[in-house]
Amino acid sequence: MSLRPDLAVIAQSIPRGTRVLDIGCGDGSLMAELTALSGVDARGMEIDAEQVERCVARGLSVIQGDADRDLADYPDKSFDVAILSQTLQTTRRPDLMLDQLLRVGRQAFVSFPNFGHWRMRACLTLGGRMPVTRAMPVTWYETANIHHMTIKDFNDLLALNGVNVEGCWFFAHDAVINSAGANWRAEYALYQLSR
């Protein structure tokens, strides 16, 4: 099974026997990998009924729900790890979502596309149009991304909310890159967070 690079990093970083909530788990690829690889007790939340069907058919425990609304129903610290991959930018209030993640989970993994990547900047500065790139391939009127942020923006939000960074990874061309100039060079980023 080949996972998206940010998911592969998450899979490698989660210890055995951990209780994990994968928010926006899609067809359950990461959950299946986590369960198979390291005996993780993985649960999922997914808004799309057909994706939930696929997860159930894989033997995964997934609840159809809207993270913006339904995350509030989980008890405090009911998971060791809450995962939100490439989804924060689609939530109604990313700051409140971050609070929920760190309330429900002791730690959170959050990955998001970096709007500060040089291609984005070039599209906007030179082309004068909202970027359509390999990492963000959907036009402005169709995209589910309603909050565009850069790595610097995200760092500011973390500092403002007293969130600790346990680890961070930056990606370009589907590989991990070093952190030097990440806000220019990274297409997307993954953070391991705690409070």
Next chain:
Amino acid sequence: MLLIDSARSLPQSRATMAPAHAHKSMRLPHDLPLDSGQALSGVGMAYETYGDLNADKSNAILICHALTGDQYVASVHPITGKPGWWEAMVGPGKPIDTNRFQVICANVLGSCMGSTGPASIAPDGAPYGMRFPVITIRDMVRGLVALLDGLGIEKLHTVVGGSMGGMQALSMAANFPDRAERVLVIASTARHSAQNIAFHEVGRQAIMADPNWNGGDYYGGTGPDAGLAVARMAAHITYISEEGLTEKFGRRLQDRDAKSFGFDADFQVESYLRYQGSGFTLRFDANSYLYITRAMDYFDLAEEHGGKLADAFGRTKARFCLVSFDSDWLYPTAESRHVVHALNASGAPVSFVELSAPYGHDSFLLDVPALDRVIKGFLK
């Protein structure tokens, strides 16, 4: 345990309309304790099985039926001659595959297709009638568990139920936490709402207002068919979505070009409901309808467990799957979510999906391909 011929427990009003039937049945060796504090002795549980039990008895699936259902889940109904009520879902190669599983379905306690109920003969030789003790969903589950004991099945692969069957599945998970590995609950709830109780009360009052009901003592004579038919008509409306009714009938007239300016069944929807009502009286006992609706109204799984639903599931290790339908206004999605939240809080592995189907509450009995896929996947 012994097999008994329970045909004599059929109420006379139905027995005179249809030939007597010998349901496959097991007499329970012990008295059945009830939530009311009473106990029932000599309880018979009528049941059907489909498919073979494997050597280690690990492939049994118990299907719990709904209010007016019975054990004929995948075989011809002996009174109506109609196919089993879930034949689309249960059978060889079907989502609940009888090549792989042994499917067991029993008539619930209090019902009238061979299991002990108000129409059964009491120890004094006369039908119980209203002397039958008021039962609960948990009492029904006690009967089912006693049947499983008799069949030598310690742990079910899955317990499945829609509507009232889902209540039994939840109750089994809460009260007999080691009896099922998987719990599949479709279009159901953990408690009856005021609206649910209200609709049932309309049905009960219709039955009891029928002079033929006679305080429940009508066996051997004419039963309260008119009252029972009205009860069924009122209930049937709650099983269908408004959209479903409109699509099926609209304001179309029945076999006529103009309104009759009378009180005949002018509209197709009236004709349909009358047909549903009168057909129902051929196969169902009015007193059973009173007792079973009462059991559903009394159902509140949280109340049984100190007021907190999550506590009801504290002891079970089962995997859960809940399914609701977006057009079901009888047990709407919010009721399933309520159960899912409690299961989450108790740490139980649970899946939940709201499926889109136009038919209302009855969607679980009708052709909804997504339900097939979810059930098949969950049983894998």
